[in-house]
Amino acid sequence: MALTGAEEVSRLVETYSSMLLRLACTRLENPADAEDVVQEVFLKLLTAHPSFRDAEHEKAWLIRTTLHRAADLRKAASRWNVPLEEALLASAPELEDRLLAAVRALPEKYGAVIHLHYYEGYSLKEIGKLLGLPAATVGTRLARGRERLRQSLKEEIE
Amino acid sequence: MNREAYRKAFDAIPFSPDFRDRTTELLRDRLREQEKEEHSMYIGKTKKLAVLIAAAIALLAVSVSAVMLWLTPAQVAERLEDPVLAAAFDSEDAVLLEETAQVGDYTVTLAGLVSGKDLSRAPAEYNGQLVSDRTYAVFSLARTDGEPLEELPDGLSYSPLVSGYHVSAVNAWTLGATCQSFVQDGVAYYLFDTQNLEMFADHTVYFAIYEGGVPNPATFPTAEDGSISLAEGVQGALFTLPLDASKADPAAAEAFVEGTGLEFIG
Numbered sequence: 558m559a560l561t562g563a564e565e566v567s568r569l570v571e572t573y574s575s576m577l578l579r580l581a582c583t584r585l586e587n588p589a590d591a592e593d594v595v596q597e598v599f600l601k602l603l604t605a606h607p608s609f610r611d612a613e614h615e616k617a618w619l620i621r622t623t624l625h626r627a628a629d630l631r632k633a634a635s636r637w638n639v640p641l642e643e644a645l646l647a648s649a650p651e652l653e654d655r656l657l658a659a660v661r662a663l664p665e666k667y668g669a670v671i672h673l674h675y676y677e678g679y680s681l682k683e684i685g686k687l688l689g690l691p692a693a694t695v696g697t698r699l700a701r702g703r704e705r706l707r708q709s710l711k712e713e714i715e
Numbered sequence: 716m717n718r719e720a721y722r723k724a725f726d727a728i729p730f731s732p733d734f735r736d737r738t739t740e741l742l743r744d745r746l747r748e749q750e751k752e753e754h755s756m757y758i759g760k761t762k763k764l765a766v767l768i769a770a771a772i773a774l775l776a777v778s779v780s781a782v783m784l785w786l787t788p789a790q791v792a793e794r795l796e797d798p799v800l801a802a803a804f805d806s807e808d809a810v811l812l813e814e815t816a817q818v819g820d821y822t823v824t825l826a827g828l829v830s831g832k833d834l835s836r837a838p839a840e841y842n843g844q845l846v847s848d849r850t851y852a853v854f855s856l857a858r859t860d861g862e863p864l865e866e867l868p869d870g871l872s873y874s875p876l877v878s879g880y881h882v883s884a885v886n887a888w889t890l891g892a893t894c895q896s897f898v899q900d901g902v903a904y905y906l907f908d909t910q911n912l913e914m915f916a917d918h919t920v921y922f923a924i925y926e927g928g929v930p931n932p933a934t935f936p937t938a939e940d941g942s943i944s945l946a947e948g949v950q951g952a953l954f955t956l957p958l959d960a961s962k963a964d965p966a967a968a969e970a971f972v973e974g975t976g977l978e979f980i981g
Contacts, residue, residue: 562746563743563746566739566742566743566746567739569742570735570738570739570742571735574734574735574738578728578730578734579725579728582725582728588728588729588730588731589731591728591730592730592731592734595734595738596738596741598976599738599741599742600741600742600745601975601976603742603745603746603749604745604749604888604889618976618977621976622976625973625976626976652720652724653720653723653724653727654724656720656721656724657724657725657728672725675718675721675722676718676721676722676725678718
């Protein structure tokens, strides 16, 4: 499978945009930054011509590349800005805002697993395939990430 | 807190309502640009007029060795109006190879290469930035049966490959390679340039000339020791580039491969 034509572009954007934007927002606070990241990922797909075995392989590539790029952008931004997650977490009045800040404050390895499980509804095995991790590792990260979120929000995650 | 609350928080993020339309348009524009670039890469920039080809045929007919008439790498650079690069090919840093291989009906000759900074009057652009640290290779194609070429052969691709790295991650497309070409005296000449390959010099670095598109494992299988070969049935040649291992930069190589986002493809 490769990105070869205008119809293929439409399919990719329609299929993956929303998922990748949300995923980028597990690392990035600004939605505009997430949009930039996702566009860069799609452009990279165009220029790098990766060859995918199937749709799952394609999805895994997009997810991992988005996470890498979002992490890179966050690191670059952190050179110039102090981390805001903790401040936002303490001051945000709305639960949604506090939850987003808490997810972004998680270490990268926990944030992706938490998001793919809680938002996208993937099983441990499916997340393992998408991220190239053993299912047991995914389970450990999910449990630890959930515990950190619980501590941050002082609430029970079911 | 439950899954519903989690989803609600992420659904509330205010993304641009026109993101999909903008992105689709951006990608389609890039696709069109890419098609133009690939067309340029395959077809080349210069074609000799038929009348000059006829003159070349006449010259060959007087039993002068065609090999003796072939252009040197420096002459190819001069022909492409790049005297700075021509000087680089004449310098001690250049490697003259003159290695030949058979690809289908053609005899391919890898004539020489040179690597370094600011070796060309025209630095290349990569991901929107000018890149002056490049590797340049000159190769030529001639019909093995001696018939002079009248135009550039179709369907051939050219790409560096590096042992130990996936062929989808390190190739002409990810390295931002470009290629200029022309036909003179019945021979097709190519000036290929890419990001400086010396960073990979502690690996075996190949230069592939083959029938096909973007390198993939079906065309270029990789052995357990990382060495790359040409699949059976694929028309092509795989040269090994004699790069100076002391100039390897493993950190830069790893950073490059990581930057492609393809390092995990197995």
